[in-house]
Amino acid sequence: MKTKSLRGILRLLALAGLAVSSLALAQQAPERGIVHVGGDLYRAQNNAHFTVFLVTSEGIIVSDPINRDFAEWLKGELESRYDVPVRILLYSHHHWDHASGGEVFDDTAELVGHETMPAALALRSPDTPLSGAAADLDANGNGRIEQAEANGNLAGQFALIDADGDGALTGAEIARGPLSDVHPPSTVYSGSRTVTLGGKSVELIHIASDHSPDMSVLRFPDEDAVFFVDIISVKRLPFQTFPGLEVDGLIETIQSVEALDFSVAVGGHGDIGTKQDVTDHRRYIEELRDAVAAGMADGQSLEELQASITMDAYSDWASFNWLADNIAGMYRMLGGGNN
Structure with missing residues (x-):
């Protein structure tokens, strides 16, 4: 009885795992x-x-x-x-x-x-060095980023960046970007x-x-x-x-x-x-530019601009949750630093 019960439990767990996997695949399916x-x-x-x-x-x-x-x-x-x-x-x-x-x-x-x-x-010059951010990932110091060293976009786009398919990213490949399937x-x-x-x-x-x-x-x-x-x-x-x-x-x-x-x-x-x-x-874009420029002229910080600029007339647009990022981007374009 114990053996049958254990088998039944394992079977239920397997079916549950299959259901979770199927749900995950369905959620990942592109629209x-x-x-x-x-x-x-x-x-x-x-x-x-x-x-x-x-x-x-x-x-x-x-x-x-x-x-x-x-x-x-x-x-x-x-x-x-x-x-x-x-x-x-x-x-x-x-x-x-x-x-x-x-x-x-x-x-x-x-x-x-x-x-x-x-x-x-076109692929960049072979002697193109790793950029600062990529160089920090080069744990073994060989001037290349192996799959195990990559993170963020480098990890997610690794195959698209790896132009020669050798399993490592050079400075030239990273500078070119994820274009291997273009x-x-x-x-x-x-x-x-x-x-x-x-x-x-x-x-x-x-x-x-x-x-x-x-x-x-x-x-x-x-x-x-x-x-x-x-x-x-x-x-x-x-x-x-x-x-x-x-x-x-x-x-x-x-x-x-x-x-x-x-x-x-x-x-x-x-x-x-x-x-x-x-x-x-x-x-x-023009209204956002003018609002950010006016705030900067009044000495407002980026955080103050993000708190005060509402752009209510566009609140029904898609991705309105990007407004704070839009403000940060406009702040940068108007010379407000690298935020």
Whole structure:
């Protein structure tokens, strides 16, 4: 009886463990889906990241692959829904969280990016030293970061940073970033380029951006729509602390998008909206800039600014909990230090 009872308990524990594991997997499953934007234009979702695709009689034009797993899922969805393959992939920019996985479409598609994209993907000089933060992790002092030494983003993105796959990160690989699964473009453009397929066209427009030197906006004339990534979000606060940005340059970049001819605004983050939403995003940044600048002129500390600036008019926007981080980022951009 004791043996049977023990076996029963072990079986229940195993089933409970299986249930917990299944629940964990379900919770980790990415949120994915496809929605119709208008005409032949659709937007596809992978959690908080979005891309777009245009269906034509001769093939499909798709933008950012986002990551390999999502790209494989999207390719399967497109194959099941349409009788034509992906013929053109248009990169918005080279950053890993939007551009990874393009190789999935390389068998049928031309991959197009701005002319500065290949240089952004190139490995840095072999003698590039470990940066200060990475050097602190180099416990054995061999000038490389092994998997066991990595933490934070280096640990989480280890495989994407490890360009040669040798299980260790060099200064050159870390300086390049997590780009190992970003497939280089097969053709590049400068200024602007119009791609045409099946009687439909898409305009790639290079825009000046501190966020990424190869940043492109896609305009879909027949759908009266534009697709932009990272530099603008529809009804969502900008990403936390505005990393790598300068406020006047950011505003000018948004204004260059506002100058384009479109009615429908489709973002790589946030909602689908209108041209007015692009203007509203710029106004949020301008109002935040003015509020932070005024507080700094009065001698307020960062903590005092975060306590006093409320931006209530935008409280219904997504990621409003990033406001304190936005204030910190604006404080830094206005010369308030490295907070």
